[in-house]
Amino acid sequence: MKTFKAIVTEEKGGEYISSVKERNIDDLPEGEVLINVKYSSLNFKDALSSSGNKGVTRNYPHTPGVDAAGVVEHSSDPKFVQGEEVIVTGYDLGMNTSGGFAEYIRVPSGWVVEKPAGISLKEAMIYGTAGFTSALSVDKLLKHGVTPDKGKVLVTGATGGVGSVAVAMLAKLGFSVTGVTGKADKADFLKSLGADEVISREDAQDTSKRPMLKGVYAGVVDTVGGDILATALKSTMYGGAVTTCGLTQSPELNTTVFPFILRGISLLGVDSVELPINVKASAWRRVATDLNVSEIGKLAHEITLNELPAYFEKILAGKVSGRIVVKI
CATH class of the missing domain: 3.90.180.10 (Medium-chain alcohol dehydrogenases, catalytic domain)
Known part of the structure:
Protein backbone atom coordinates (compact mmCIF):
# COMPACT_ATOMS: atom_id res chain seq x y z
CA MET A 1 0.00 0.00 0.00
CA PRO A 116 -8.53 26.26 -17.26
CA ALA A 117 -5.67 27.90 -19.10
CA GLY A 118 -4.73 31.28 -17.69
CA ILE A 119 -4.10 30.28 -14.09
CA SER A 120 -1.62 27.93 -12.45
CA LEU A 121 -2.46 25.28 -9.86
CA LYS A 122 -1.15 27.59 -7.16
CA GLU A 123 -3.21 30.53 -8.42
CA ALA A 124 -6.30 28.33 -8.54
CA MET A 125 -5.83 27.67 -4.83
CA ILE A 126 -5.12 31.32 -4.02
CA TYR A 127 -8.65 31.77 -5.27
CA GLY A 128 -9.93 28.47 -3.83
CA THR A 129 -13.49 28.20 -2.57
CA ALA A 130 -13.34 31.75 -1.18
CA GLY A 131 -12.20 33.34 -4.44
CA PHE A 132 -14.57 31.17 -6.43
CA THR A 133 -17.42 32.40 -4.20
CA SER A 134 -16.26 35.97 -4.85
CA ALA A 135 -16.43 35.36 -8.59
CA LEU A 136 -19.96 33.96 -8.32
CA SER A 137 -21.00 37.00 -6.25
CA VAL A 138 -19.52 39.50 -8.70
CA ASP A 139 -21.05 37.63 -11.62
CA LYS A 140 -24.50 37.82 -10.02
CA LEU A 141 -24.18 41.58 -9.54
CA LEU A 142 -23.20 42.02 -13.18
CA LYS A 143 -26.09 39.86 -14.40
CA HIS A 144 -28.49 42.00 -12.36
CA GLY A 145 -27.32 45.15 -14.11
CA VAL A 146 -24.91 46.49 -11.51
CA THR A 147 -22.24 48.29 -13.53
CA PRO A 148 -19.56 50.85 -12.57
CA ASP A 149 -21.58 53.74 -13.96
CA LYS A 150 -24.48 52.95 -11.60
CA GLY A 151 -22.54 53.88 -8.49
CA LYS A 152 -20.18 52.51 -5.88
CA VAL A 153 -20.30 49.02 -4.40
CA LEU A 154 -19.85 47.78 -0.84
CA VAL A 155 -17.91 44.68 0.24
CA THR A 156 -18.39 43.52 3.84
CA GLY A 157 -15.85 41.36 5.64
CA ALA A 158 -13.41 42.84 3.16
CA THR A 159 -10.18 41.49 4.62
CA GLY A 160 -11.45 37.90 4.65
CA GLY A 161 -10.94 35.34 1.91
CA VAL A 162 -14.15 36.07 -0.01
CA GLY A 163 -14.13 39.80 0.68
CA SER A 164 -10.53 40.51 -0.29
CA VAL A 165 -10.83 38.74 -3.64
CA ALA A 166 -14.17 40.48 -4.29
CA VAL A 167 -12.54 43.86 -3.68
CA ALA A 168 -9.78 43.05 -6.16
CA MET A 169 -12.17 41.69 -8.80
CA LEU A 170 -14.58 44.62 -8.56
CA ALA A 171 -11.74 47.16 -8.69
CA LYS A 172 -10.36 45.44 -11.80
CA LEU A 173 -13.77 45.79 -13.45
CA GLY A 174 -13.74 49.54 -12.80
CA PHE A 175 -16.02 49.78 -9.76
CA SER A 176 -15.53 52.27 -6.95
CA VAL A 177 -15.28 49.91 -3.98
CA THR A 178 -15.96 50.59 -0.31
CA GLY A 179 -14.59 47.90 2.00
CA VAL A 180 -15.88 47.15 5.49
CA THR A 181 -13.49 45.73 8.06
CA GLY A 182 -13.06 45.48 11.80
CA LYS A 183 -9.29 45.61 11.34
CA ALA A 184 -8.29 49.28 11.21
CA ASP A 185 -4.68 48.37 10.48
CA LYS A 186 -5.69 46.67 7.21
CA ALA A 187 -6.95 49.80 5.43
CA ASP A 188 -3.75 50.11 3.37
CA PHE A 189 -4.00 46.43 2.44
CA LEU A 190 -7.53 46.92 1.09
CA LYS A 191 -6.53 50.07 -0.78
CA SER A 192 -3.65 48.16 -2.37
CA LEU A 193 -6.29 45.75 -3.73
CA GLY A 194 -8.21 48.64 -5.28
CA ALA A 195 -10.62 49.83 -2.57
CA ASP A 196 -11.34 53.57 -2.79
CA GLU A 197 -12.71 53.78 0.72
CA VAL A 198 -12.47 51.70 3.91
CA ILE A 199 -15.03 51.98 6.71
CA SER A 200 -15.34 50.30 10.10
CA ARG A 201 -17.87 47.67 11.07
CA GLU A 202 -19.49 50.24 13.37
CA ASP A 203 -19.98 52.66 10.47
CA ALA A 204 -21.51 49.87 8.37
CA GLN A 205 -24.04 48.91 11.04
CA ASP A 206 -27.09 51.13 11.54
CA THR A 207 -28.56 51.23 15.04
CA SER A 208 -31.38 53.72 14.38
CA LYS A 209 -33.90 50.96 13.56
CA ARG A 210 -35.17 53.04 10.64
CA PRO A 211 -36.57 50.80 7.89
CA MET A 212 -34.77 52.73 5.13
CA LEU A 213 -31.56 54.73 4.82
CA LYS A 214 -30.22 56.93 2.05
CA GLY A 215 -29.43 54.86 -1.04
CA VAL A 216 -25.65 54.84 -1.27
CA TYR A 217 -24.59 51.61 -3.01
CA ALA A 218 -25.48 50.25 -6.43
CA GLY A 219 -24.45 46.79 -5.30
CA VAL A 220 -23.18 44.89 -2.28
CA VAL A 221 -21.12 41.73 -1.77
CA ASP A 222 -21.96 40.65 1.76
CA THR A 223 -19.93 37.93 3.48
CA VAL A 224 -21.02 38.35 7.11
CA GLY A 225 -24.83 38.44 7.44
CA GLY A 226 -26.52 39.84 10.51
CA ASP A 227 -27.07 43.55 11.13
CA ILE A 228 -24.39 44.57 8.63
CA LEU A 229 -26.34 42.82 5.86
CA ALA A 230 -29.57 44.39 7.11
CA THR A 231 -27.93 47.84 6.98
CA ALA A 232 -26.58 47.19 3.49
CA LEU A 233 -30.09 46.33 2.28
CA LYS A 234 -31.41 49.61 3.67
CA SER A 235 -28.54 51.50 1.99
CA THR A 236 -28.87 50.04 -1.51
CA MET A 237 -29.98 52.34 -4.32
CA TYR A 238 -33.08 51.87 -6.44
CA GLY A 239 -32.83 48.72 -8.58
CA GLY A 240 -29.61 47.62 -6.89
CA ALA A 241 -28.58 44.12 -5.86
CA VAL A 242 -27.03 42.52 -2.78
CA THR A 243 -25.35 39.11 -2.73
CA THR A 244 -25.04 37.08 0.46
CA CYS A 245 -22.77 34.12 1.10
CA GLY A 246 -21.71 34.18 4.75
CA LEU A 247 -22.82 34.38 8.37
CA THR A 248 -19.74 35.18 10.43
CA GLN A 249 -21.59 38.01 12.18
CA SER A 250 -24.94 36.21 12.39
CA PRO A 251 -27.30 33.98 10.42
CA GLU A 252 -30.17 36.20 11.55
CA LEU A 253 -31.55 38.91 9.26
CA ASN A 254 -33.70 41.54 10.98
CA THR A 255 -35.12 43.76 8.27
CA THR A 256 -38.34 44.87 6.61
CA VAL A 257 -39.75 44.50 3.12
CA PHE A 258 -39.44 48.26 2.43
CA PRO A 259 -36.11 48.18 0.52
CA PHE A 260 -37.50 45.44 -1.71
CA ILE A 261 -40.90 46.96 -2.49
CA LEU A 262 -39.98 50.67 -2.49
CA ARG A 263 -36.60 50.45 -4.22
CA GLY A 264 -36.99 47.19 -6.09
CA ILE A 265 -33.69 45.81 -4.85
CA SER A 266 -32.71 42.13 -5.09
CA LEU A 267 -31.15 39.88 -2.44
CA LEU A 268 -29.18 37.12 -4.18
CA GLY A 269 -27.99 33.98 -2.43
CA VAL A 270 -24.62 32.54 -3.48
CA ASP A 271 -23.68 28.87 -3.10
CA SER A 272 -20.32 27.58 -4.31
CA VAL A 273 -20.57 24.03 -2.95
CA GLU A 274 -23.35 22.12 -4.71
CA LEU A 275 -23.30 23.84 -8.11
CA PRO A 276 -23.79 21.51 -11.09
CA ILE A 277 -20.34 20.59 -12.38
CA ASN A 278 -20.89 22.22 -15.79
CA VAL A 279 -21.80 25.51 -14.08
CA LYS A 280 -18.76 25.19 -11.82
CA ALA A 281 -16.46 24.54 -14.80
CA SER A 282 -17.84 27.59 -16.62
CA ALA A 283 -17.35 29.76 -13.54
CA TRP A 284 -13.74 28.60 -13.17
CA ARG A 285 -13.13 29.60 -16.79
CA ARG A 286 -14.39 33.08 -15.93
CA VAL A 287 -12.05 33.20 -12.94
CA ALA A 288 -9.17 32.44 -15.31
CA THR A 289 -10.19 35.11 -17.87
CA ASP A 290 -12.24 38.28 -17.36
CA LEU A 291 -12.40 37.99 -13.56
CA ASN A 292 -8.74 37.05 -13.15
CA VAL A 293 -6.80 39.47 -10.94
CA SER A 294 -3.34 39.88 -12.44
Whole structure:
Protein backbone atom coordinates (compact mmCIF):
# COMPACT_ATOMS: atom_id res chain seq x y z
CA MET A 1 0.00 0.00 0.00
CA LYS A 2 1.38 3.41 -1.03
CA THR A 3 1.64 5.87 1.85
CA PHE A 4 1.37 9.64 1.80
CA LYS A 5 1.35 12.58 4.20
CA ALA A 6 -1.86 14.21 5.35
CA ILE A 7 -3.28 16.38 8.10
CA VAL A 8 -5.34 14.14 10.36
CA THR A 9 -7.72 15.55 12.99
CA GLU A 10 -8.36 13.16 15.87
CA GLU A 11 -10.45 13.34 19.02
CA LYS A 12 -8.34 12.90 22.13
CA GLY A 13 -9.82 13.28 25.60
CA GLY A 14 -12.63 15.51 24.37
CA GLU A 15 -10.29 17.74 22.35
CA TYR A 16 -9.61 17.74 18.61
CA ILE A 17 -5.95 17.62 17.67
CA SER A 18 -4.59 18.02 14.12
CA SER A 19 -1.17 16.83 13.01
CA VAL A 20 0.68 15.48 9.97
CA LYS A 21 0.48 11.69 9.73
CA GLU A 22 1.16 8.91 7.24
CA ARG A 23 -1.90 7.48 5.49
CA ASN A 24 -2.44 4.68 2.98
CA ILE A 25 -3.96 5.29 -0.44
CA ASP A 26 -5.99 2.11 -0.02
CA ASP A 27 -7.76 3.81 2.91
CA LEU A 28 -9.08 6.64 0.73
CA PRO A 29 -12.79 6.54 -0.18
CA GLU A 30 -14.00 5.09 -3.46
CA GLY A 31 -13.98 7.32 -6.52
CA GLU A 32 -13.07 7.32 -10.19
CA VAL A 33 -10.21 9.84 -9.98
CA LEU A 34 -7.04 9.64 -7.88
CA ILE A 35 -5.32 13.03 -7.69
CA ASN A 36 -1.82 13.93 -6.53
CA VAL A 37 -2.54 17.20 -4.73
CA LYS A 38 -0.04 20.02 -5.26
CA TYR A 39 -1.83 22.91 -3.52
CA SER A 40 -4.81 23.48 -1.27
CA SER A 41 -6.10 26.54 0.57
CA LEU A 42 -7.41 27.37 4.02
CA ASN A 43 -11.09 28.25 4.44
CA PHE A 44 -13.14 28.92 7.56
CA LYS A 45 -15.01 25.65 7.04
CA ASP A 46 -11.69 23.75 7.24
CA ALA A 47 -11.00 25.24 10.64
CA LEU A 48 -14.50 24.28 11.80
CA SER A 49 -13.86 20.71 10.66
CA SER A 50 -10.54 20.67 12.54
CA SER A 51 -12.27 21.84 15.72
CA GLY A 52 -14.76 18.95 15.79
CA ASN A 53 -17.77 20.88 14.50
CA LYS A 54 -20.26 18.07 13.82
CA GLY A 55 -22.28 20.33 11.54
CA VAL A 56 -19.33 20.15 9.13
CA THR A 57 -17.73 16.76 9.82
CA ARG A 58 -19.50 13.87 11.51
CA ASN A 59 -16.77 11.26 11.94
CA TYR A 60 -13.15 11.37 13.09
CA PRO A 61 -10.24 10.76 12.48
CA HIS A 62 -10.60 12.98 9.43
CA THR A 63 -8.53 14.95 6.90
CA PRO A 64 -10.03 18.43 6.27
CA GLY A 65 -9.54 20.59 3.17
CA VAL A 66 -12.47 21.64 0.97
CA ASP A 67 -10.10 22.67 -1.86
CA ALA A 68 -7.52 20.79 -3.91
CA ALA A 69 -5.57 21.40 -7.10
CA GLY A 70 -3.28 18.79 -8.53
CA VAL A 71 -2.47 16.22 -11.19
CA VAL A 72 -4.50 13.15 -12.12
CA GLU A 73 -2.57 10.01 -11.18
CA HIS A 74 -5.27 7.53 -12.20
CA SER A 75 -8.79 7.77 -13.63
CA SER A 76 -11.29 5.10 -14.53
CA ASP A 77 -13.37 7.81 -16.24
CA PRO A 78 -12.08 8.59 -19.75
CA LYS A 79 -12.93 12.27 -19.27
CA PHE A 80 -9.70 12.61 -17.29
CA VAL A 81 -6.25 11.30 -18.17
CA GLN A 82 -3.07 10.76 -16.22
CA GLY A 83 -1.03 13.93 -15.90
CA GLU A 84 -3.97 16.30 -16.43
CA GLU A 85 -4.13 19.33 -14.11
CA VAL A 86 -7.45 19.54 -12.27
CA ILE A 87 -9.33 21.39 -9.53
CA VAL A 88 -11.74 20.03 -6.92
CA THR A 89 -13.74 22.39 -4.70
CA GLY A 90 -16.93 21.94 -2.72
CA TYR A 91 -19.35 19.01 -2.75
CA ASP A 92 -18.35 16.78 0.18
CA LEU A 93 -14.57 17.17 -0.13
CA GLY A 94 -12.99 17.84 3.26
CA MET A 95 -16.31 17.60 5.07
CA ASN A 96 -17.14 13.91 5.33
CA THR A 97 -14.82 12.85 2.49
CA SER A 98 -11.05 12.87 3.03
CA GLY A 99 -9.94 16.34 1.95
CA GLY A 100 -7.27 18.38 0.25
CA PHE A 101 -4.82 18.75 3.16
CA ALA A 102 -3.10 15.62 1.90
CA GLU A 103 -0.78 14.49 -0.87
CA TYR A 104 -3.61 12.42 -2.40
CA ILE A 105 -7.39 12.53 -2.70
CA ARG A 106 -9.74 10.11 -4.44
CA VAL A 107 -13.09 11.53 -5.54
CA PRO A 108 -15.99 10.96 -7.96
CA SER A 109 -15.25 12.24 -11.46
CA GLY A 110 -18.36 14.43 -11.18
CA TRP A 111 -16.52 16.60 -8.66
CA VAL A 112 -13.50 17.27 -10.88
CA VAL A 113 -12.95 20.33 -13.11
CA GLU A 114 -10.19 20.61 -15.69
CA LYS A 115 -7.94 23.51 -14.70
CA PRO A 116 -8.53 26.26 -17.26
CA ALA A 117 -5.67 27.90 -19.10
CA GLY A 118 -4.73 31.28 -17.69
CA ILE A 119 -4.10 30.28 -14.09
CA SER A 120 -1.62 27.93 -12.45
CA LEU A 121 -2.46 25.28 -9.86
CA LYS A 122 -1.15 27.59 -7.16
CA GLU A 123 -3.21 30.53 -8.42
CA ALA A 124 -6.30 28.33 -8.54
CA MET A 125 -5.83 27.67 -4.83
CA ILE A 126 -5.12 31.32 -4.02
CA TYR A 127 -8.65 31.77 -5.27
CA GLY A 128 -9.93 28.47 -3.83
CA THR A 129 -13.49 28.20 -2.57
CA ALA A 130 -13.34 31.75 -1.18
CA GLY A 131 -12.20 33.34 -4.44
CA PHE A 132 -14.57 31.17 -6.43
CA THR A 133 -17.42 32.40 -4.20
CA SER A 134 -16.26 35.97 -4.85
CA ALA A 135 -16.43 35.36 -8.59
CA LEU A 136 -19.96 33.96 -8.32
CA SER A 137 -21.00 37.00 -6.25
CA VAL A 138 -19.52 39.50 -8.70
CA ASP A 139 -21.05 37.63 -11.62
CA LYS A 140 -24.50 37.82 -10.02
CA LEU A 141 -24.18 41.58 -9.54
CA LEU A 142 -23.20 42.02 -13.18
CA LYS A 143 -26.09 39.86 -14.40
CA HIS A 144 -28.49 42.00 -12.36
CA GLY A 145 -27.32 45.15 -14.11
CA VAL A 146 -24.91 46.49 -11.51
CA THR A 147 -22.24 48.29 -13.53
CA PRO A 148 -19.56 50.85 -12.57
CA ASP A 149 -21.58 53.74 -13.96
CA LYS A 150 -24.48 52.95 -11.60
CA GLY A 151 -22.54 53.88 -8.49
CA LYS A 152 -20.18 52.51 -5.88
CA VAL A 153 -20.30 49.02 -4.40
CA LEU A 154 -19.85 47.78 -0.84
CA VAL A 155 -17.91 44.68 0.24
CA THR A 156 -18.39 43.52 3.84
CA GLY A 157 -15.85 41.36 5.64
CA ALA A 158 -13.41 42.84 3.16
CA THR A 159 -10.18 41.49 4.62
CA GLY A 160 -11.45 37.90 4.65
CA GLY A 161 -10.94 35.34 1.91
CA VAL A 162 -14.15 36.07 -0.01
CA GLY A 163 -14.13 39.80 0.68
CA SER A 164 -10.53 40.51 -0.29
CA VAL A 165 -10.83 38.74 -3.64
CA ALA A 166 -14.17 40.48 -4.29
CA VAL A 167 -12.54 43.86 -3.68
CA ALA A 168 -9.78 43.05 -6.16
CA MET A 169 -12.17 41.69 -8.80
CA LEU A 170 -14.58 44.62 -8.56
CA ALA A 171 -11.74 47.16 -8.69
CA LYS A 172 -10.36 45.44 -11.80
CA LEU A 173 -13.77 45.79 -13.45
CA GLY A 174 -13.74 49.54 -12.80
CA PHE A 175 -16.02 49.78 -9.76
CA SER A 176 -15.53 52.27 -6.95
CA VAL A 177 -15.28 49.91 -3.98
CA THR A 178 -15.96 50.59 -0.31
CA GLY A 179 -14.59 47.90 2.00
CA VAL A 180 -15.88 47.15 5.49
CA THR A 181 -13.49 45.73 8.06
CA GLY A 182 -13.06 45.48 11.80
CA LYS A 183 -9.29 45.61 11.34
CA ALA A 184 -8.29 49.28 11.21
CA ASP A 185 -4.68 48.37 10.48
CA LYS A 186 -5.69 46.67 7.21
CA ALA A 187 -6.95 49.80 5.43
CA ASP A 188 -3.75 50.11 3.37
CA PHE A 189 -4.00 46.43 2.44
CA LEU A 190 -7.53 46.92 1.09
CA LYS A 191 -6.53 50.07 -0.78
CA SER A 192 -3.65 48.16 -2.37
CA LEU A 193 -6.29 45.75 -3.73
CA GLY A 194 -8.21 48.64 -5.28
CA ALA A 195 -10.62 49.83 -2.57
CA ASP A 196 -11.34 53.57 -2.79
CA GLU A 197 -12.71 53.78 0.72
CA VAL A 198 -12.47 51.70 3.91
CA ILE A 199 -15.03 51.98 6.71
CA SER A 200 -15.34 50.30 10.10
CA ARG A 201 -17.87 47.67 11.07
CA GLU A 202 -19.49 50.24 13.37
CA ASP A 203 -19.98 52.66 10.47
CA ALA A 204 -21.51 49.87 8.37
CA GLN A 205 -24.04 48.91 11.04
CA ASP A 206 -27.09 51.13 11.54
CA THR A 207 -28.56 51.23 15.04
CA SER A 208 -31.38 53.72 14.38
CA LYS A 209 -33.90 50.96 13.56
CA ARG A 210 -35.17 53.04 10.64
CA PRO A 211 -36.57 50.80 7.89
CA MET A 212 -34.77 52.73 5.13
CA LEU A 213 -31.56 54.73 4.82
CA LYS A 214 -30.22 56.93 2.05
CA GLY A 215 -29.43 54.86 -1.04
CA VAL A 216 -25.65 54.84 -1.27
CA TYR A 217 -24.59 51.61 -3.01
CA ALA A 218 -25.48 50.25 -6.43
CA GLY A 219 -24.45 46.79 -5.30
CA VAL A 220 -23.18 44.89 -2.28
CA VAL A 221 -21.12 41.73 -1.77
CA ASP A 222 -21.96 40.65 1.76
CA THR A 223 -19.93 37.93 3.48
CA VAL A 224 -21.02 38.35 7.11
CA GLY A 225 -24.83 38.44 7.44
CA GLY A 226 -26.52 39.84 10.51
CA ASP A 227 -27.07 43.55 11.13
CA ILE A 228 -24.39 44.57 8.63
CA LEU A 229 -26.34 42.82 5.86
CA ALA A 230 -29.57 44.39 7.11
CA THR A 231 -27.93 47.84 6.98
CA ALA A 232 -26.58 47.19 3.49
CA LEU A 233 -30.09 46.33 2.28
CA LYS A 234 -31.41 49.61 3.67
CA SER A 235 -28.54 51.50 1.99
CA THR A 236 -28.87 50.04 -1.51
CA MET A 237 -29.98 52.34 -4.32
CA TYR A 238 -33.08 51.87 -6.44
CA GLY A 239 -32.83 48.72 -8.58
CA GLY A 240 -29.61 47.62 -6.89
CA ALA A 241 -28.58 44.12 -5.86
CA VAL A 242 -27.03 42.52 -2.78
CA THR A 243 -25.35 39.11 -2.73
CA THR A 244 -25.04 37.08 0.46
CA CYS A 245 -22.77 34.12 1.10
CA GLY A 246 -21.71 34.18 4.75
CA LEU A 247 -22.82 34.38 8.37
CA THR A 248 -19.74 35.18 10.43
CA GLN A 249 -21.59 38.01 12.18
CA SER A 250 -24.94 36.21 12.39
CA PRO A 251 -27.30 33.98 10.42
CA GLU A 252 -30.17 36.20 11.55
CA LEU A 253 -31.55 38.91 9.26
CA ASN A 254 -33.70 41.54 10.98
CA THR A 255 -35.12 43.76 8.27
CA THR A 256 -38.34 44.87 6.61
CA VAL A 257 -39.75 44.50 3.12
CA PHE A 258 -39.44 48.26 2.43
CA PRO A 259 -36.11 48.18 0.52
CA PHE A 260 -37.50 45.44 -1.71
CA ILE A 261 -40.90 46.96 -2.49
CA LEU A 262 -39.98 50.67 -2.49
CA ARG A 263 -36.60 50.45 -4.22
CA GLY A 264 -36.99 47.19 -6.09
CA ILE A 265 -33.69 45.81 -4.85
CA SER A 266 -32.71 42.13 -5.09
CA LEU A 267 -31.15 39.88 -2.44
CA LEU A 268 -29.18 37.12 -4.18
CA GLY A 269 -27.99 33.98 -2.43
CA VAL A 270 -24.62 32.54 -3.48
CA ASP A 271 -23.68 28.87 -3.10
CA SER A 272 -20.32 27.58 -4.31
CA VAL A 273 -20.57 24.03 -2.95
CA GLU A 274 -23.35 22.12 -4.71
CA LEU A 275 -23.30 23.84 -8.11
CA PRO A 276 -23.79 21.51 -11.09
CA ILE A 277 -20.34 20.59 -12.38
CA ASN A 278 -20.89 22.22 -15.79
CA VAL A 279 -21.80 25.51 -14.08
CA LYS A 280 -18.76 25.19 -11.82
CA ALA A 281 -16.46 24.54 -14.80
CA SER A 282 -17.84 27.59 -16.62
CA ALA A 283 -17.35 29.76 -13.54
CA TRP A 284 -13.74 28.60 -13.17
CA ARG A 285 -13.13 29.60 -16.79
CA ARG A 286 -14.39 33.08 -15.93
CA VAL A 287 -12.05 33.20 -12.94
CA ALA A 288 -9.17 32.44 -15.31
CA THR A 289 -10.19 35.11 -17.87
CA ASP A 290 -12.24 38.28 -17.36
CA LEU A 291 -12.40 37.99 -13.56
CA ASN A 292 -8.74 37.05 -13.15
CA VAL A 293 -6.80 39.47 -10.94
CA SER A 294 -3.34 39.88 -12.44
CA GLU A 295 -1.70 40.42 -9.05
CA ILE A 296 -3.62 37.72 -7.18
CA GLY A 297 -0.36 36.54 -5.63
CA LYS A 298 -0.18 39.54 -3.32
CA LEU A 299 -3.34 38.29 -1.62
CA ALA A 300 -1.67 35.05 -0.59
CA HIS A 301 0.55 33.78 2.17
CA GLU A 302 1.96 30.32 1.49
CA ILE A 303 2.31 27.75 4.25
CA THR A 304 3.07 24.03 4.56
CA LEU A 305 1.09 21.13 6.00
CA ASN A 306 3.12 21.35 9.20
CA GLU A 307 2.02 24.96 9.72
CA LEU A 308 -1.69 24.29 9.18
CA PRO A 309 -2.74 23.40 12.77
CA ALA A 310 -1.62 26.82 14.01
CA TYR A 311 -3.51 28.51 11.18
CA PHE A 312 -6.70 26.67 12.07
CA GLU A 313 -6.63 28.55 15.37
CA LYS A 314 -5.75 31.86 13.69
CA ILE A 315 -8.63 31.80 11.22
CA LEU A 316 -11.12 30.84 13.95
CA ALA A 317 -9.88 33.82 15.98
CA GLY A 318 -10.30 36.19 13.00
CA LYS A 319 -6.56 36.77 12.70
CA VAL A 320 -6.17 35.87 9.02
CA SER A 321 -6.35 38.38 6.17
CA GLY A 322 -6.35 37.60 2.47
CA ARG A 323 -5.80 34.03 1.36
CA ILE A 324 -3.71 31.22 2.86
CA VAL A 325 -2.46 28.81 0.19
CA VAL A 326 -1.10 25.46 1.33
CA LYS A 327 1.78 23.87 -0.56
CA ILE A 328 1.38 20.13 -0.24
